[in-house]
Amino acid sequence: MNLPSRNDVPPLGRPSGPVLPHMPYGTNWVCRDCQPPAAWPCPDARARLLKEYEKDRIGMHLYLAAAMVRACQDMPTMPAGLLLGRFIGWAR
Numbered sequence: 001m002n003l004p005s006r007n008d009v010p011p012l013g014r015p016s017g018p019v020l021p022h023m024p025y026g027t028n029w030v031c032r033d034c035q036p037p038a039a040w041p042c043p044d045a046r047a048r049l050l051k052e053y054e055k056d057r058i059g060m061h062l063y064l065a066a067a068m069v070r071a072c073q074d075m076p077t078m079p080a081g082l083l084l085g086r087f088i089g090w091a092r
């Protein structure tokens with residue numbers, strides 16, 4: 001099976017529209033805007049997600065789960081538990 005890579009698909013949750021700040025970049029899923037580069041979701045991205053999904057926490061978790069699945073594909077040697085904590089563990 002040939003799954004699309006992260007770079008083949010539009011930004012998560014934003015099939016069209018403006019490019020948002022603090023979005024993931026590259027196959028290491030680092031923040032596009034943070035300096036030095038931070039693992040995505042960076043603190044600013046997390047704050048934005050919490051605000052954007054304030055009334056739809058299930059939707060936020062689905063979004064983050066989809067991102068984690070793509071990250072697992074992009075970083076196949078990264079332990080899944082680390083990705084789980086990074087992408088979803090903070091969002092309780």
Ligand SMILES: [Zn+2]
Pocket residue numbers: 022023031032033034038042043044045
């Ligand atoms: Zn950032």
